[in-house]
Amino acid sequence: MMPCRYDADMTLRPEPGYDLYAPSYKDDHPHLDSFDWEQARTWLRQALEAPTCKPTLLDAGCGDGRTLARVARWELTTQLFGVDISRAMLARAAKRVAGAQFDRLDLTNTDDCRRWAERRTRVNIVTAFFVLVHFSRPEVFFESLGALVQPGGEVLMNSIPQREAPTLKAGTRRFQIQAYHHDPDNIQDYGLAAGWQIVRRQDLAENGQLVSTLFWWRVPSVRSP
Numbered sequence: 249m250m251p252c253r254y255d256a257d258m259t260l261r262p263e264p265g266y267d268l269y270a271p272s273y274k275d276d277h278p279h280l281d282s283f284d285w286e287q288a289r290t291w292l293r294q295a296l297e298a299p300t301c302k303p304t305l306l307d308a309g310c311g312d313g314r315t316l317a318r319v320a321r322w323e324l325t326t327q328l329f330g331v332d333i334s335r336a337m338l339a340r341a342a343k344r345v346a347g348a349q350f351d352r353l354d355l356t357n358t359d360d361c362r363r364w365a366e367r368r369t370r371v372n373i374v375t376a377f378f379v380l381v382h383f384s385r386p387e388v389f390f391e392s393l394g395a396l397v398q399p400g401g402e403v404l405m406n407s408i409p410q411r412e413a414p415t416l417k418a419g420t421r422r423f424q425i426q427a428y429h430h431d432p433d434n435i436q437d438y439g440l441a442a443g444w445q446i447v448r449r450q451d452l453a454e455n456g457q458l459v460s461t462l463f464w465w466r467v468p469s470v471r472s473p
């Protein structure tokens with residue numbers, strides 16, 4: 249049998265990268281969960297249970313519905329939305345979470361995010377796990393998420409210290425997906441500069457090494473233009 253040949257390593261933008269990786273993404277769920285899901289789940293449930301009426305939630309960069317499927321099972325929301333740049337990921341999310349509404353949206357395009365919010369709604373809670381790592385400019389991430397959440401609403405997100413993007417495999421292809429390292433203290437500064445308040449922040453370590461920083465934010469209650 250011929251030895252397996254792999255394409256030379258290459259770096260793909262998130263859309264083609266996740267389109268290619270979507271069929272394998274589920275295999276990564278346990279690894280992704282291991283970073284911070286236990287803590288994220290606790291905070292997310294607290295955020296969802298606190299309001300007097302059931303909130304709306306959008307998972308920004310929802311991938312294949314890893315988070316939304318769990319939120320849907322809790323039955324703590326009135327409406328669930330998922331947006332992502334990868335149609336292949338969205339197709340999997342739609343299969344996994346029947347009750348949610350999905351749209352393709354490029355979160356780096358803040359105008360498109362504003363238009364999405366006009367067409368759908370500005371939600372009470374936005375989640376964005378393992379997404380900021382794909383933004384070269386964190387200020388754009390905060391601007392876009394700010395356009396999607398209601399004034400006074402909340403955002404739960406994480407930031408991972410990723411100095412080099414992992415090499416992924418799909419069939420015979422090996423590739424990386426464009427990613428950027430962000431220092432969590434810088435991220436905090438960007439959020440504060442956007443006028444957001446920290447509800448909670450937690451740095452999570454494994455074997456003494458930082459693996460993830462979880463942020464729970466509240467956005468200002470004055471509506472931005």
Ligand SMILES: C[S@@+](CC[C@H](N)C(=O)[O-])C[C@H]1O[C@@H](n2cnc3c(N)ncnc32)[C@H](O)[C@@H]1O
Pocket residue numbers: 262263266280308309310311312314315331332333334337353354355356376377378379382
């Ligand atoms: C590592 S996955 C995380 C998926 C999901 N949030 C989770 O926790 O399993 C990153 C996701 O962000 C999406 N993404 C990356 N850049 C994006 C952008 N500019 N706009 C929308 N989604 C984006 C990717 O397509 C991918 O589904």
